[in-house]
Amino acid sequence: MFAYLKGKLAHKDPTFVIVDIGGVGYEVKISLNTFSKIKDQENIQLFTHFHVKEDAQILFGFADTHEKQTFLHLISISGVGPSTGLMVLSSLNPEEVEQAILSEDVRTIQAVKGIGAKTAQRIILELKDKVGKDDAGGDLIGLPISSKNTTRNEALAALVTLGINKAAAQKSIDKILKENSSDISLEELIKLALKAA
Template identity: 35%
Template sequence: MIDFLRGQIALLETEYVVLDVHGIGYRVFCPNPYVYGTKKDEIVTIYIHHHVREDAILLFGFSTREEQKLFRKLIEVSGIGPRVALGILSGGSPDHVVAAIHQENISFLIKLPGIGKKTAQRMILDLKDKLDGMGAPSLFDEAPVLSDAQEGNSGWPEAREGLKALGYTDTELDRVWLRLKDSVGPDEAVDSVMKKALKLLYAG
């Protein structure tokens, strides 16, 4: 089984990258391929989950061991396949996902791509006692992972209204905020927040 690959980014797409490893191009599906957008001429390491099924051999890749480990835990949950697990990691950092499971924060989990209430409950039931040592323990004692205060202290609420006027749905905007919030400063201008959000929305 392949555990990691090291090479140069040869191609960047919305769902995957092609990694050139000594002249062989490996297609690797990633939670957010654009994290490699500034590293096209660099040697990068991508941690791999090598998934084999009857009709395909697929590579799923992660920028950290923590993401790789959480992905493998997620696909052990009934009803969560590799694509859904990848969507979960595209919508929330490992620290936040783990914290939400420990906190039994269903409202956070159902905002992740592909997760409904029953699946969120199953994630909590199956994984709460299996994630020891993962994530940041300090998160468990804080307010809910995606707090109203965190949204209100940035330009996001106003930017969100502007994006809704452009036709984006609440579901799309919730998912984008999960990916965006760590890069938005408390005093950041609304137009800057909108530009960042639109870049993620266009990327898919």
């Protein structure tokens, strides 16, 4: 219903903000990740998800579309509601969530308050093929930013675009990066991965 809200930041709390838009204050639930990103901005834009349940209508807001997409992925899992999704994004940033899912790191996800072993395993199982995909359907693998990971991500996105299976592409790239120096060029990495895939 609401794609985003853009207005004056009337009130800020670690769990919610009030955005004044034309004299109307919208209360929006946020994660600690978003809280830290909006800092002391006077005017903000939050990408929103409008959640309706029997006894409440709640707006959830995110500093960027990546965090919103991660939240939507999380709440698509049975047993993970919006409050739990927000808790995950308050404990881990979207890149850390994706990294934990891609590397099947149950312990990291389970460390979030309110998530047990079974739910953590379900999140990994159901989201492994979905994480990193943007709204347009392209792959945006969110790993911590470093030159090696940036090259890895770009190579992975290119290989998936070329029709290579994502899991096979990841395996090939990781093997090549382990065997070669970290300053391998993107083109060279893609060529070697294409030969190996």
